[in-house]
Amino acid sequence: MDPLSATASVIAVLQLSSEVIKYINSASGATKERKRLREELRACENILQQLKDEADDSEGGKLWSETIKALEAPEAPLGRLWIALRKIEARLQSKDGIRKTLGSVEWPFHEKGIKEIYTTIEREKSLLELALANNSRKLLQEIKRTSDENKRQLVKLIQVIKRSSNESEGQFSELKYDLAILQDSQAGLHNGLDRLNRRQENRNLLEQRLTILNWLTPIDYVAQQSDFINRRQAGTGQWLLDSLEFKTWVEAEKQTLFCPGIPGAGKTIITSIVIEELLSHVENNQSMGVAYLYCDFRRQDEQKAEDLLVSLLKQLTQDWPSLPKSVKSLYDNHQKRHTRPSFNEISRTLQSIASLYSRIFIIVDALDECQLAGGCRAKFLSEIFNLQAECGLSLFTTSRFIPEIMERFKKSLSLEIRASEQDVRRYVDGHISHLPSFIGRCPDLQEEVKTGIVKVVDGMYAALVN
Numbered sequence: 001m002d003p004l005s006a007t008a009s010v011i012a013v014l015q016l017s018s019e020v021i022k023y024i025n026s027a028s029g030a031t032k033e034r035k036r037l038r039e040e041l042r043a044c045e046n047i048l049q050q051l052k053d054e055a056d057d058s059e060g061g062k063l064w065s066e067t068i069k070a071l072e073a074p075e076a077p078l079g080r081l082w083i084a085l086r087k088i089e090a091r092l093q094s095k096d097g098i099r100k101t102l103g104s105v106e107w108p109f110h111e112k113g114i115k116e117i118y119t120t121i122e123r124e125k126s127l128l129e130l131a132l133a134n135n136s137r138k139l140l141q142e143i144k145r146t147s148d149e150n151k152r153q154l155v156k157l158i159q160v161i162k163r164s165s166n167e168s169e170g171q172f173s174e175l176k177y178d179l180a181i182l183q184d185s186q187a188g189l190h191n192g193l194d195r196l197n198r199r200q201e202n203r204n205l206l207e208q209r210l211t212i213l214n215w216l217t218p219i220d221y222v223a224q225q226s227d228f229i230n231r232r233q234a235g236t237g238q239w240l241l242d243s244l245e246f247k248t249w250v251e252a253e254k255q256t257l258f259c260p261g262i263p264g265a266g267k268t269i270i271t272s273i274v275i276e277e278l279l280s281h282v283e284n285n286q287s288m289g290v291a292y293l294y295c296d297f298r299r300q301d302e303q304k305a306e307d308l309l310v311s312l313l314k315q316l317t318q319d320w321p322s323l324p325k326s327v328k329s330l331y332d333n334h335q336k337r338h339t340r341p342s343f344n345e346i347s348r349t350l351q352s353i354a355s356l357y358s359r360i361f362i363i364v365d366a367l368d369e370c371q372l373a374g375g376c377r378a379k380f381l382s383e384i385f386n387l388q389a390e391c392g393l394s395l396f397t398t399s400r401f402i403p404e405i406m407e408r409f410k411k412s413l414s415l416e417i418r419a420s421e422q423d424v425r426r427y428v429d430g431h432i433s434h435l436p437s438f439i440g441r442c443p444d445l446q447e448e449v450k451t452g453i454v455k456v457v458d459g460m461y462a463a464l465v466n
Contacts, residue, residue, distance in 0.1 A: 010052045013078055016085045017041050017048070022223035023092040030107040033114050035090075040121045042210060044081065047128045050203055077127040077140035084120045210322055212331045216314040220301060224294050228272035237266075237273035239422060245415040246274075253359065253392040260401050261417035267398040268294070270417050271365040274396055278361050289354075291315035292363040300371040305380040306343050308370070312362065313350045326352040347383055354391040367399040381408060447463070 024038050091108050109117070149335045240246055240259075249257040261267045275292050282288040291312045295303060317327050326349050330341055339348070354360055362384065364370075370377040388391055398417060 009078060010048055013082050013085070013435060014045060014048050014052070016082065016089070017045050020085050020089050020092070021251055022220060022226070023089060025090070025218065025220045025225045027107045030109070033109065034107065035218075037117065038113070040118065040125070041085075042214070044121060044125050044128070045321060046203070046207055046210070049126060049206060051128065053202060063277070077124045080120065081124040081128075083122070084117060088117060127432040134143055141401055205322070212323060212327060213314055213318055215308065215335070216317070216327075217310050219307070219311055221311070221315075224325050225272055225275055225292065228268055228294075229276050232269055232273060237270050240270055240415065240417070241273070241277055243415060245413050248398065249394060249413055250278075253394065254386070256395040256397070256409065256412035258412045258414045259396070259398045259417045260406065261398065262413070263400060265417045265418050266419050268365050271363060271396075271398055275363055278363070282320055282361075286319065287358040289316045289319055289357045289360045290363070293358070293365065295364065295366040295369040297369040297371070300369075300373075303370065304374075305376045305383070306346060308342065308380050309346045309350060309383060310341075311347060313353060316350070316353050316357070320356070324353055324356065343379070343383075347387075354387060354393065357391075360391060363394050364395070364397040365396050367404045367405055 021038055021041055024034050024041075027034055152310060161230060245257060249255045259267065259270065271292075271294070273380065278290045280288055292315070293303075293308055293311060295308075313327075317324065330349050334341055364384075367377070367381075384393075384395060388395060397409075
């Protein structure tokens with residue numbers, strides 16, 4: 001196995017862990033258990049990222065491959081961690097934990113099961129840490145053997161490593177695998193020192209980044225977006241992307257596109273289609289940002305005005321390779337006092353982050369489900385409109401036909417969302433195999449069925465899928 005495939009095995013576990021965390025974030029109930037499990041997995045992700053760095057940096061490809069082979073076998077740490085993660089993922093996707101309409105998940109684990117998972121993850125995490133410690137030790141040994149001329153420098157280097165790995169010093173001899181061989185003694189010395197320093201700096205930055213982003217808010221709408229877009233029948237919603245209103249909204253700054261619709265018209269699926277379209281366009285353009293919210297009346301306790309605003313802040317912040325100073329300052333000011341930022345502080349920081357982009361798209365689904373208590377919806381909307389005036393953001397939002405909301409968007413671009421005849425026909429085409437076989441064999445009868453369904457649906461997509 002070469003270093004590339006070794007890296008791929010680590011990446012695969014990282015990706016699976018990320019998917020499991022999305023499921024955990026979308027769950028309801030068992031708050032303490034979810035929090036602990038999420039923290040354990042994030043700790044594992046940090047270690048896995050370090051393993052990936054080791055693989056990417058290694059010059060002794062064959063020796064590193066042998067180390068990874070030992071870690072990735074089914075009966076070894078990476079293999080067992082993969083199995084544990086798959087077990088969690090499968091359980092969260094089972095009937096007891098099935099994802100509901102807006103991403104809420106019934107927490108499926110009992111006390112005995114969750115303890116088993118904790119024990120498994122902690123055991124594998126400890127072994128992965130030993131592998132990392134072994135890498136540092138072997139690297140020092142190889143540098144030391146290259147030349148006696150570097151003895152003094154090597155002694156200093158050993159002291160540095162001992163200070164950073166005191167707890168693991170006694171465990172180095174337990175592992176039997178080499179990491180890398182440095183080709184040139186003098187160059188190898190400098191490269192080794194630089195590599196260790198750079199690796200430690202990267203680890204610290206990664207840990208700080210994850211800590212601050214999670215401190216802003218643990219809520220993540222990515223899982224919901226993935227769920228909704230996966231429900232889309234291929235080709236549906238294209239009518240909106242091709243509309244003059246949408247094209248005008250995308251091309252011009254400071255524009256708002258308001259898309260009202262009756263209950264069940266498919267507003268949320270259309271929103272997911274818009275989000276996917278925008279993300280595909282800005283994927284390789286760091287100067288453009290996309291942030292989105294899925295409002296849900298069942299989650300109003302975690303969707304107050306401050307919560308919605310800080311979710312937008314987190315999404316726009318995490319797109320940057322390094323955390324902006326304004327976000328670090330916000331964290332530092334409150335972390336030492338164990339306090340949370342105020343609405344105004346979040347607003348100022350969000351404006352600071354928004355100014356880093358040349359263009360920002362904000363998408364809000366189901367604005368009518370944003371809570372009214374304490375003027376939450378009005379407060380949130382006012383702040384978004386202020387941000388639009390200051391930074392020129394483009395706002396896309398959906399809602400039922402609520403007079404109060406309609407009034408706020410009366411001067412905006414508007415396009416009603418309905419289950420179009422074309423979308424209904426595409427949906428039926430994709431599910432024609434579910435109908436009696438004699439319909440599938442008769443094109444004229446299929447057309448008659450489609451025409452009848454279009455009439456019955458009458459703009460309500462929910463009537464088609466329910």
